[in-house]
Amino acid sequence: MFHSGTQSLIDRWAALPRAGGVPLRAELEPMTFGRLVPQLFSADRTAEGATFRLAGAWIETLHGRSMRSVPWLELWAPDSRPLVAAAIVQTVREARPVVMVAEAARLRGVLEIVVAPLRDAEGRPDRLLGLYQPVADQERRREAVGPLTARLSVGVGVPNRPALTLASLDGRRIA
Template structure:
C-alpha cells in the first residue's frame, strides 16, 4: 500500500486519456494535484536517465538547490544509480508508473518517489511526471538531505505493452 499522495498521482495518471499507451503531457494538469504541487516534478528523458525541467518548492528545499536542468541520477548515491536508471527505462517500456522507495542520511523515514511516462506534443514519449512523497511528516529543512539511496523499485498496475520477445526469420534473429 502506498502513501495517499503517491496513490493520488498514480490514480490521476491512470485516468488520463491514453494512459495505457503513455498520455500526452498536455493532458496532465498539475494544479489538479492540489496540496501535492510542491512535491511534483517534470523531467526529460536523457541517455543517462532524466533531467529536471521543473520541480516543486518542497523538492528544491529537500535537495538544497534549484533543480532545473539537474540530472536526476546525480541526486542518487552511486550504488543506487543502476536501479534508478532501470526504473526510468521500465516506466517507458511498460507504459506504467514506477514507485521507488528511497532514504537519505539527513532525512527522517523514507520517501516514495513515483514516476510516470508522458508524451511531448509531437508524440515522442520522453517526459516524466513525478512526485516525492515522504512517508512521515518532515520538519522544514535548512540543509539538503544529501544523496538518495534507492531501496526498492516496483512497477504499478498491469504493463501496457507486450514484453519483448526474440523473433527469427529463416534462422536469423530480427527482433
C-alpha cells in the same frame, strides 16, 4: 499499500486518456494535484536517465538548490544509480508508474518517489512526471538531505505496452 499522495499521482496518471499506453503531456493539468504541487517534478528523458525541467518548492528545499537542468541520477548515491536508471527505463518500456523507496542520511523516515511516463505530440515518451512523497511528516529543512539511497523499485499495475512480436522483411527477421 502506498501513501495517499503516491496513490493520488498513480490514479490521476492512470485516468489520463492514452493511445499506445502512454498519456500525452498536454492532457495533464498539474494544478489539479492541489497540495501535492510542491512535491511534483517533471523531467526530460535522456540517454543517461532524466534531467529535471521543473520541480516543486519542497523538492528544491529537500535538495538545497534549484533543480532546473539537474541530472536526476546526480542526486543519488553511486550504489543506487543502477536501480534508479532501471526504474526510468522500466516506466517507459512498460508504460506504467514505478515507485521507488528512498532514504537519505539527514531525512526522517523514507520517501516514496513515483515516476510515470508522458509522451509528446508526436507520440514519443520523452517526459517523466514524478512525485516525492514523504511517508513520515517532514519538517521544512534548511539544509540539503544529501544523496538519496534507493531501497526498492516496483512497477505499479499491469504493463500497458503490447507484447513484442517478431517481424520479417524480405524473409529476414528484423524484430
